[in-house]
Amino acid sequence: MSFFKKAAFWKAVFKGPHYSNDKIPDLTSKVALITGANTGLGYATMVALAGHGAHVIAACRSEQRATEAIEKAKQEIKNKYPNASEPQIDFLQLDLNDINNSAQAAKNFLSMGIPLHILVNNGGIATTPFALSADGIEQQLAINHVGHFVFTMGLLQRIKESQPSRIVVVSSMLHEVHPKGGIDFKTLNDGTLLSPGVRYGRSKLANLLFAKDLARRLKDERVYVNVAHPGLVATELNRSNEATFGKFGSRFLEALSRIFAVKPEVGALTQLYCATSPEIEERNCRGKYFIPIAHELDPTPIAFDEELQERLWSWTESAVHERLKA
Numbered sequence: 001m002s003f004f005k006k007a008a009f010w011k012a013v014f015k016g017p018h019y020s021n022d023k024i025p026d027l028t029s030k031v032a033l034i035t036g037a038n039t040g041l042g043y044a045t046m047v048a049l050a051g052h053g054a055h056v057i058a059a060c061r062s063e064q065r066a067t068e069a070i071e072k073a074k075q076e077i078k079n080k081y082p083n084a085s086e087p088q089i090d091f092l093q094l095d096l097n098d099i100n101n102s103a104q105a106a107k108n109f110l111s112m113g114i115p116l117h118i119l120v121n122n123g124g125i126a127t128t129p130f131a132l133s134a135d136g137i138e139q140q141l142a143i144n145h146v147g148h149f150v151f152t153m154g155l156l157q158r159i160k161e162s163q164p165s166r167i168v169v170v171s172s173m174l175h176e177v178h179p180k181g182g183i184d185f186k187t188l189n190d191g192t193l194l195s196p197g198v199r200y201g202r203s204k205l206a207n208l209l210f211a212k213d214l215a216r217r218l219k220d221e222r223v224y225v226n227v228a229h230p231g232l233v234a235t236e237l238n239r240s241n242e243a244t245f246g247k248f249g250s251r252f253l254e255a256l257s258r259i260f261a262v263k264p265e266v267g268a269l270t271q272l273y274c275a276t277s278p279e280i281e282e283r284n285c286r287g288k289y290f291i292p293i294a295h296e297l298d299p300t301p302i303a304f305d306e307e308l309q310e311r312l313w314s315w316t317e318s319a320v321h322e323r324l325k326a
Helices: 007-015 040-051 063-080 099-110 139-161 196-217 241-260 269-276 306-323
Strands: 031-035 055-060 088-093 118-121 165-170 223-228 289-291
Touching (some): 031 040, 031 139, 040 118, 055 063, 055 099, 063 088, 118 139, 165 269, 196 306
Parallel strands (some): 031 055, 118 165, 165 223, 223 289
């Protein structure tokens, strides 16, 4: 990947962390919504935000898993932040694999009648075998991009009403592993053309294209849209490795993860920076891309292609419109 050829990348790596848990400001009176909050990066983000006073909404597919994670988080917060007030964390049912469910989840949040200051689009899947979503869209793109697009747009007016506010899109350095030309909209559902890894890279490029387009559309609002790459993190995201790469490949990747992967509470710091740091507003960061820990870096050049951003937006709107029930 060209990232490893960039002097700016290695400078950031050796510069050390730019953000830490103790730099998160008091978030009392703030409302934060995190997708995929029951595990991994989402869970670590939930603990940090609720531990600093935010009212956190955990948007997850499984109520049982979310409830268990919320109870665990509350106890962890009491241990980690003994002087914090009683954590306020609620569950919101969200299935990003389903366009209509994603739209309804946004409506269900709006019905709560509360503001929304921080939205962290964290949930996702990676390198899974080829499959289609409930709406007949290649699943990695459907969950990582389309579901989040629907959910975000459903919440956008409330986010604007709550400004200054933040939208954090979690992408990946693997956005560079995308098909030639970025995204071929005519062949999205052809399972014979791309490997699971390239399909994942395509979905992460879509995250960047969407975030940059949304940031541009919100340039006159105090809504700050930015993108975070968490790095190699020990999470459940790669639970499909054996089905995709076989036993040997899966064990090899697990060994690499044990050696190089960081814990979720470390990996979450970059998205926490985008969600909470005063620097985001002070520097007027909009559509920026951050790598661990909280260092700005330019993504691959195709992410800046405004024509491709608009094509993705139009394709997504059309795909959603065709499948969204009244």
